[in-house]
Amino acid sequence: MRSRPAFLHAFFGGKPNTPEYEVVRWLNRRVGAKDVDHFSRAGDTKGVLAEMDDAAINVAVMVARSVPGVRVSNDDLAEVSAVAPDRLAAIASVDPIELGREAAVEEAKRAITELGMKGLNIDAGFYATPLKADDYRLMPLYELCEQLGVPAFVMSGPTTPDLTFNDPYAVDHVAKTFPKLPIVCCHGFYPQVREIVTVAFRNENVYVSPDMYTFLPGASLYIEAANSFMADQFLFGSSYPFRPMKQGVQDFGKLGLTKEAYEKATYKNASKLLGLNLEVKESKLVDA
Numbered sequence: 659m660r661s662r663p664a665f666l667h668a669f670f671g672g673k674p675n676t677p678e679y680e681v682v683r684w685l686n687r688r689v690g691a692k693d694v695d696h697f698s699r700a701g702d703t704k705g706v707l708a709e710m711d712d713a714a715i716n717v718a719v720m721v722a723r724s725v726p727g728v729r730v731s732n733d734d735l736a737e738v739s740a741v742a743p744d745r746l747a748a749i750a751s752v753d754p755i756e757l758g759r760e761a762a763v764e765e766a767k768r769a770i771t772e773l774g775m776k777g778l779n780i781d782a783g784f785y786a787t788p789l790k791a792d793d794y795r796l797m798p799l800y801e802l803c804e805q806l807g808v809p810a811f812v813m814s815g816p817t818t819p820d821l822t823f824n825d826p827y828a829v830d831h832v833a834k835t836f837p838k839l840p841i842v843c844c845h846g847f848y849p850q851v852r853e854i855v856t857v858a859f860r861n862e863n864v865y866v867s868p869d870m871y872t873f874l875p876g877a878s879l880y881i882e883a884a885n886s887f888m889a890d891q892f893l894f895g896s897s898y899p900f901r902p903m904k905q906g907v908q909d910f911g912k913l914g915l916t917k918e919a920y921e922k923a924t925y926k927n928a929s930k931l932l933g934l935n936l937e938v939k940e941s942k943l944v945d946a
Contacts, residue, residue, distance in 0.1 A: 659867045659895030659928065660811075660844050661718035661903075663706045663738065664697040669728045671697045671899050685817075685900050689870040690909075697899030703741045710745065713903035715896070716925070717745055717934060719776075721811055721844065724751035725784040732769040743774075747932060749811055750775040754795050755785040763798050770806050776932045777842070778803050781813040783823030791828040792835075800832055804839040809931055814854075815845030815871060826853040833861035840931055842867055842893065851876055855883045858891050865931065869895030873909055884919045892923045893931075 664671040664682070671682035686694040700706045710718055720739065722730035732750045739748040750769035754762035769775045780796060782789045789796060791812050803810045812832075818824040826847040833841055841861075846868030847854040858864045866888065868880050872895075884892035896906040915923060929936035 659719050659842070659893050660721045660869050661706075661896055661898045662720060662722060663700065663703065664899045665701055666722060666730050666734070666738070667728055669723070674698065682899060686902075689897075689901050690873050691901050692905055693902055696902040703738055703746070707742060707745065709898075709903050713896075713907050715903055715907065716936060717747055717928075718896075718898070719747045719749060719928070719932065721749040721779045722751050723779070723781060723784075723813075724753040724756075725781045726753075726756075726786050732765070732773055732775065736769070736773040736775065739774075747934065748773070748775045749777045749779050751779040751781070752799070753781075753785055754799065755787050755789075759795055759798050763802055766799055766802055767806070770808055775808075777809040777811055779811040779813065779844075782828075783818040783820065784813060788818075788820055788823045790823050790825050792831040793828075796832075797835070800836050800839055804836045809840035809842050809865070811842045811844055813844050814847040816848055817845075824850065826850050826857050829854070829864060830857045830860060833857070833864050837861075837863060839863060840865060842931070844895070845869060845897075846871055846877075846880060848874065849876055851879045855879055855888065858883065858888050862891065865891045865893055865927070867893035867895045869897035870901040870906070872913070873901075881913050881915060884923060885914075885916050889919045889922050890927060892919070893927055894924045 662670045668678040671679050683694045700709050722735045735748045739746045752762040752766045766778050782791045814824050840863050842865045846866050848871035858866050896903045925936045
């Protein structure tokens with residue numbers, strides 16, 4: 659979950675000797691990456707697939723961005739996915755502030771129905787006008803996802819420019835408004851772990867994917883919940899390129915998940931959520 663090939667944009671470390679490249683290295687250090695330059699190895703789609711192979715990852719769910727300063731078009735992401743459609747799943751992104759609500763809905767619909775993208779990414783707190791996840795301007799996008807039967811991916815976490823908008827309780831409102839809509843909380847609204855776990859307890863359509871923040875202080879509550887009521891709502895994510903794929907897989911296996919919770923988090927939940935029809939022949943293989 660939330661894999662972004664570095665070559666897609668300078669923001670992901672696609673251009674060495676730039677400030678953006680150094681920020682990617684900095685964030686890798688902050689989240690415990692042992693090799694902070696790992697992302698420089700994969701300069702194209704073939705390289706990304708090689709990294710996945712080395713990490714024993716079957717499928718990468720690529721979630722791009724459409725916010726000021728980071729524009730990755732749905733067409734470009736779909737082109738990357740088309741290289742290996744059975745291994746690279748693409749999630750659409752739109753900016754309702756830049757496009758306006760109607761145009762944003764139309765672009766999201768095109769990306770899902772024509773380009774075959776498997777969900778929609780919403781960067782609520784990162785738009786030019788920052789929003790909470792339940793802002794009225796986002797509701798038509800959630801409604802579209804529910805109508806099309808695809809999940810909505812809500813971006814959250816401690817890199818939100820104004821932490822006021824990193825609000826897990828806004829997801830509770832969305833989940834109650836659209837009870838048939840699967841909502842994936844990328845970055846798990848860290849550090850508000852207790853709050854998003856509570857929201858997931860109240861709403862079975864809320865999925866928690868803390869990815870790189872799974873390994874930071876205070877994140878053990880994610881694992882405790884995944885070993886209990888949240889087993890069907892927890893998702894493994896590499897957060898590549900901000901953490902190495904292989905290290906993410908290795909570290910995830912040491913968190914103390916039960917065998918059942920581990921299998922659900924690493925492939926069963928994602929397979930059901932995105933219609934991937936994954937079958938694991940070797941226990942080491944996971945979905946990222």
